[in-house]
Amino acid sequence: MDIVIKLSQFLLSLSLLIILHELGHFIPAKMFKTRVEKFYLFFDVKFSLLKKKIGETEYGIGWLPLGGYVKISGMIDESMDKEQMALPPQPWEFRSKPAWQRLIIMLGGVTVNFILAFIIYIGMAFAYGDTFVKNEDIKDGYAFEHPAMLKAGFKTGDKIISIDGQKVENFDSDLNMNIVMAKNIVVERNGSQQTITMPTDFVDQLSKHEKGLLVSFRMPFAISGVEEDSPNTALQAKDLVLSLNGQPIRYFDEAEPILKQNKGKTIPAKVLRDQKETNVNVIINKEGKLGVSVGSLGLASLEKLGYYKVSTKNYSFLESIPVGIQKGKDQLVGYGKQLKMIFNPETKAYKQVGGFKAIFDIFPNTWSWEVFWNITALLSIMLGVMNLLPIPALDGGHVMFLLYEIVSGKKPSDKFLENAQMVGFVLLISLLLFANGNDIYKAVIGK
Template identity: 60%
Template sequence: MEILIKASQFILSLSLLIVLHELGHFIPAKLFKTKVEKFYLFFDYKFSIFKKKIGDTVYGIGWIPLGGYVKIAGMIDESMDKEQMALPPKPWEFRSKPAWQRLIIMLGGVFVNFVLGIFIYIMLMWSHGDNYLPNENVKDGVWVRDSLAMNIGIQTGDKILTVDGQKIRKFYGLTLEFINGNNFQIERNGQIIDKEIPTNFISQLMDRGKDAGPILYPRYPFVIGKISEDSPNINSDLKPKDILIAINDNAVKYYDEAEAILLNHKGQKITATVLRNKKTEKIDLQITDEGKIGVFSTTIPDKDLERLGYYELANLEYSFAEAIPAGWNKSWKTLTDYIKQLKKIFNPSTGAYKGLGGFISIGSIFPDEFSAESFWNITAFLSIMLGFMNLLPIPALDGGHVVFTLWEMITGKKPGDRFLEYAQVVGFILLITLLLFANGNDIFRLFK
């Protein structure tokens, strides 16, 4: 059922983005009286799931969910319609239109993607605001539970100040900042320390596995989740959701503090003070020879941590006017973060290519349960990502056509049809290679 929910959200989001992207080409083409022969969601090699001709255009749904397209008369595209291109140009064809009109038609899809992403982020800011744990409010430093964080020189209690000289706004964005960054600065016991992020940081991150979680956590209290069946304290008065706040009357605030004290009392009996329903209880406990009390710890929501005085959360609300710059800023950060990641993918020493994923990876970012806020957040991100990818100067993508059109406008010389045909084939081969590699990565990770 979880897979079905994820897949349904992915298909819905992808379909919406494809249709609107192609509308971005379709509408200016129609405005400039250019004939559009086909408008398709997904590809229709050999046959279509659905098709209907209205006017000059056949509207349909293909069976290969790898994208979509509009077939514009007189344009060298993925259809490779050489017979049409061999005939004399017609007034309604793409190749007969002025270069500036062709440029607008080709940029239409990318324009829609960027505008859609910005619009969604603006509406999310207006309707849901921005709720997060500010990094500056993690006043007692981070909790290091991961060997990768240790390997790059971070210790429990360190405060992460900056990455690449920029202050960190959201604590839970730290992993992404480390992915995109090159160096960071911490405060440890009042001392400021500069450290380098290893070149192969992303490779190490990928090797941990997709379920490893973030590399850094805020420091949490010791919350009882469940008592183990073989615990020496199975018959004690400990209960789930109890919060350990003192050991032998020595106050403890965080799990790591409690863990250190327990290790110093191996095999001994202690008196633990727990917080339960706003009241304190004292319970006698036996510590094992390994320094454990035989329980599974758990976490509690950030709102409960705020209520208990651990962290102060930011809960920002925006009027519609305020949501416009907030949504724009989020869109810009999304785009710049994505560009930084792409740069690292093209540097083999980073190992970032291991993280390149296809449809399985994209589908997996949707939640197991439908949430409108999460769905639209992911759709906005994918829209901006799709817009940027299509803008890359690769033949067969919108960006490739834009480059050739700009060359014509600057030099006054139009590239020949034969050259455009060859460029389209090369671009298509590049895209298929990238598609196979990305989805091959997905399959490899599944088996791994």
Template identity: 60%
Template sequence: MEILIKASQFILSLSLLIVLHELGHFIPAKLFKTRVEKFYLFFDYKFSLFKKKIGETVYGIGWIPLGGYVKIAGMIDESMDTEQMKLPAQPWEFRSKPAWQRLIIMLGGVIVNFVLGWLIYVFLMFAYGEKFLPNENVKDGIWAQDQLAIDLGLQTGDKILSVDGNKVEKFGQLPLEFINGNSYSIERNGEVIEKVIPVDFISKIVDRGKEAGNFIMPRYPFTIGQVSKDSPNINSGLQAKDIVVAVGETPIKYYDEAKEKLSIYKGQETTVTVNRNGKLKQIPVKISEEGTIGVGLGYLPFTDLEKLGYYNLAEKNYSFAEAIPAGTQKAWSTLTNYIKQLKKIFNPSTGAYKGLGGFISIGSIFPSEWSAESFWNITAFLSIMLGFMNLLPIPALDGGHVLFTLWEMITGKKPSDKFLEYAQVAGFILLLTLLIFANGNDIFKLFK
């Protein structure tokens, strides 16, 4: 059921983005009186799931869910209709239009993607606002409990000041900032320290897979998740959701402090004081030779931690006028972060290419339960990602056509049809190779 929910959201989001992207080409083509022969969601090699001709355009749904397309008369595109190109140019064909009109037609799709992503973020800010943990409110520093954090050179109690010289406002942004960054500064015991992020750090994250999780976390209280069945304290009175606030006579605030204090009593008995629904209760416990009491660590949402006085969250609500700059900033940061990640992927020494994913990776980012806020957040991200990817100057992508059109406008020389045919084939082979590699990575991860 979980897979079905994720897959349904993925297909819905992808279909919406493809249709609107192709509409971005369709509308200016029609405005400039250019004939559009086909408008398709997904590809229709050999046959279609559905098709209907309205006017001069066939509208349909293909059976290969790898994208979609509009077939514009007189244009060398993924249809590779070279026979049409051998005939004399007609006034309704793409090749007969002025270069500036052709440029607008080709840019229409990516413009729609960028505008759509921006609009979604604006409405999300207006509808939901933001609630987050400010980085500056993590007064006692981070919890370096993960090996990835240790590999970065972090220690429990470090206060992260900036990444690449930029102050990070939201604590939840830190993992992404470290993935995209090259250096960072921390405050440790009152001293400011500059550190370099290892070049192969992304490779380590990819190798860890889902176990990587959130490798940078704030310090958490010692909240009991469950008492193990083989725990020496199974009948001690400890309960799930108890928060340990003292070991023996020593008060503690965080789990890392409890771990240190418990180790003092290895193989002995002592007491722990727990906060249970706002009331303190002292419970005798046995400490194992490993310095544990045989319980699993539980986690509390930040809203509960705020009520307990651990962290103060920030909440921002926006009027529609305020949501416009807030949504603009969100769209811009999404685009710039994505560009940073692409740079890492194209640098083999980072190992980021191992994390390149296909349809399974994209589908997996959707939640297992329907959430309108999450769905539209992911759709906005995918829209901006799709817009940027299509703008890359690769033949077979919009960016390739834009590049050749700009060359014509600057030099006054139009590339030959034969050159465009070869470029289209080369671009298609490159994209197919990337597609196979990305989806092959997904399959490899599943087996791994």
């Protein structure tokens, strides 16, 4: 059932993005009285799953879910319809339209992608608001457990002050991604500030370990269960350990050194059980363990216990507009930084470029509209940026030649455009094979 939910979200998001992107080309083409021969979700190589002709346009669903397309008459595209291009230009064809109209048609897809992302972020701000913990309320620093973060020089208890000169106001979902792309991070440790310079190949280092949060809240020692063979029958699930051997315990990381120091011993402990403090004796085994599993608490429980103050901000519709626009701008800038890292060989970030499996893995196994729309908005930005790359066969390639035509007053020959389209198509297939090859390599051989 989990795989069905995950696959449903993946296909729904992908289909929505493809259809709206192609509508971005379709609508201005029809506005400028340009004939659109086909409008397809997915590719119909050899055959299509569904198709119906309405007016001059055939609408359909292909069997190959690698994207979608609109076939515009008189346009040199992936169809490489040389027979049509050999005939005299017709008034309804793309090649007969003024350059500015052709430019608008080609920019329509990415424009819709960016507008869609901003609309989603505005809608999410209005529907869900923001839930966060102010950085100033993090009194005892953050938890750092990821090996790559520890290797970079972070320690549990460090409080992040700024990232690349930008002050950290809140602990929210963007903090981990900002760390990935950071060059310098200022932390407060033991009352003084110090700067940690992030490794150039930090992204590559992350890939060598299991996925996990780079920074998280410090959690209390909350027992989620007691193992069957554990000698500590005095402990119960939902107990909160408050002290060990007379030493106060506020966070789980504070318990670990005490447990190691008392291997094989029985020591007194104090736990919070049903809102009452209870004294018990606990037995520590030779590995420095109690034979219990430790659970994480949600923000609501942490706030109730007095660990963190959770701030919630709701927005009116008008207030949500600038909030959503800012969120979209931040994500757009962030993705631009990611691309810059990928094209920089020193970062080795190109090793982490993924294909359809990587996108599929982003979606959770449980259905959440908030998560779905957040991922869809991000993918819309990614699709828009990728399509703007100046590669023939992508929208950006067509835009590049149209801008040349508008500036120089000279239109590239059809033969040149055909050759450029072929080169771009080969380059695009190579990038597709590389990205999906990375997915296969990771799945079969490992990281």
